[in-house]
Structure formats: structure tokens, C-alpha cells
Amino acid sequence: GNSVTQMEGPVTLSEEAFLTINCTYTATGYPSLFWYVQYPGEGLQLLLKATKADDKGSNKGFEATYRKETTSFHLEKGSVQVSDSAVYFCALGGSSNFGNEKLTFGTGTRLTIIP
Amino acid sequence: AAGVIQSPRHLIKEKRETATLKCYPIPRHDTVYWYQQGPGQDPQFLISFYEKMQSDKGSIPDRFSAQQFSDYHSELNMSSLELGDSALYFCASSASDRGGDTQYFGPGTRLTVL
Numbered sequence: 001g002n003s004v005t006q007m008e009g010p011v012t013l014s015e016e017a018f019l020t021i022n023c024t025y026t027a028t029g030y031p032s033l034f035w036y037v038q039y040p041g042e043g044l045q046l047l048l049k050a051t052k053a054d055d056k057g058s059n060k061g062f063e064a065t066y067r068k069e070t071t072s073f074h075l076e077k078g079s080v081q082v083s084d085s086a087v088y089f090c091a092l093g094g095s096s097n098f099g100n101e102k103l104t105f106g107t108g109t110r111l112t113i114i115p
Numbered sequence: 116a117a118g119v120i121q122s123p124r125h126l127i128k129e130k131r132e133t134a135t136l137k138c139y140p141i142p143r144h145d146t147v148y149w150y151q152q153g154p155g156q157d158p159q160f161l162i163s164f165y166e167k168m169q170s171d172k173g174s175i176p177d178r179f180s181a182q183q184f185s186d187y188h189s190e191l192n193m194s195s196l197e198l199g200d201s202a203l204y205f206c207a208s209s210a211s212d213r214g215g216d217t218q219y220f221g222p223g224t225r226l227t228v229l
Contacts, residue, residue, distance in 0.1 A: 032216040043205060044158070044220040051216065089157060093216045102148060102171055103207075103218060105157040 002027045006090045006106025013080055013113055021075040021109045023064075023090035032093035033057075033066055033073040034103070039086045047075075047088070082113045117141055119221035121206050127227045128196050136191040136224045140208030146170065147189040148218060149181060152203040164189060165211065196228045 007022040025033065035047040035057070048057030053068035062077045073090060087108045094101025120139040128134050140147050146165045150158035160173035164183035175181075178196075183189045193200060203225050207218035 034217075036220070043222040044207075046217065046219065049217060093218075101216070102160040102163060102173060103150075103158075104160070107157050 002031065002092050002104045004090050004092050004104055004106035007109050008107065009087075010110040010112060013111070015082055015113055015115050016079045017113075019075070019077040019080045019084075019111070021088055021090075021111070023073045023075065023106060025071050025073065025090075025092050027071075027092055030068075033064070034091040034093060035062070035064055035073070035075050036089045036091055036105075037086045038089065038108070044089065080111075080113050082115055085111055085113045087111070119206055119208050119219055121204075121221035121224050123224060124222065125225050125227075127229065129229055130196055130198065132196050132228075134193045134196060134226060136193070136204055136206075136226070138189045138191070138206030138208075138221060140187050140189070140206075141210075141219055144208035144210045144219075145187060146209045146211055147183055147187070148207040148209075149175075149189070149191050150205040150207065150220075152205060152223070154202070158205055161191070193226075198228050201226060201228045 003026045005024045032051045034049045036044040037047045048059040050057040050066035055066045064073050064075045087110045089108045090106040091103045122137045148163040149161040152158040161175040162181050163171045167183045178194050181191045203223045205223045207220045209218045
């Protein structure tokens, strides 16, 4: 079945540092890939997505590229801010064109940015 | 923009009691999903509905049931509550006529079982 392996945390960085959170997946077909972010005490917010190989999702300075050859979807940001402190989840969607399939999440990576 | 609405936001129950969680999807979204997130855990898929029919089922205990109504809102019914049911329960919705692969999550219902 589908699975997601995500870089374990917690990760602590200084403000303006470069961020990489690794995510690899196992799936059949061509699943959609997502990064969700969860701020303290809040729900899951969609950060970015990619639906096919070599697609790059981007939002709020974060980027991730769908790499089918390495089955990876690593999250990167060039210069993190204190407000980026949150838990980040990599997620795997369905492979059908119809969609409407459950998400499989990684274990989450807690990111703390210190001023 | 309208988001997914969940109620209640917080719920405290005793063991063996029942609980009902409600979810109101984004307007014109026809698919609803339920996830359970234990403390420090990743969300686990419970069940989903498309056009009022169950479309997929995950690790949902037999003590739980859910349905989607004609107005597309959904309810998760939980009976014989156990301490281990304490978790954050998320509802998400998606629109099948727009690819259907992007799920938008509600703020969650935090259930505490004492």
C-alpha cells in the first residue's frame, strides 16, 4: 500500500536559515503529493501540492518538486522566519484521475525557528 | 472564502458515553473525509463519503459510524467511548468536478474522554 516516510524532527533553525524537510513515498501509479502545515492549536492547512512528475509546488516561499525517479517531494525554503514554526506533514493522495481518495500522511516534522 | 466548519470545537465525555461530531463542507464540495489525529501523531484516515455514499473506509472502529446527508454535511457518531478515543478529529472536503484531489481541512474537534 501507499506510505510516506518523512524526516523526523524536531528541527530547530535560526531565522533566515535554509530549510529542507525530506519526504519520500511508496505508491503505485502517479499519486498527487501535498505538504500541509499545522500551526499550534490549529487545523491542517494546505501549503502546496504537485500532481505529476517534475511539477513544482510553491507557496509563501516554500517549494517542493515531484521527483518520480527518486520518489521524493522534499520541502525547501530559502530563508525561514519565526512565523514558519509549525508541524509540517507530507501527504500522498490518490492516483486516479477522479480524485476523491484518502490522504496518507507522514509522521510530521516539528519546525522551530529561533530569532 | 468559506472553509470547512466543524462543531463542536471541543468535547469532553466520560467513558462509555456517545458523541456526535458534525462537519459542514465547503459549498459545492461533494466529498467529505474524516481523520483522527492522536497526540503527537499524524492524521489517520477513518472514512469518506461521496454524494452521500460511503466511498472508502479506513481504520474506523466498529463503535463509530458516519453518514453524509442530502445537504452534504456529515456526522461522525461515536459510541461506547474509550480513553483511547481522545484525539483531534478532522473533517476535510473536496470537489470532484475540480479534480477532487485537494482536500481542505476544518479546524478539528478535540475530543477528550475521561
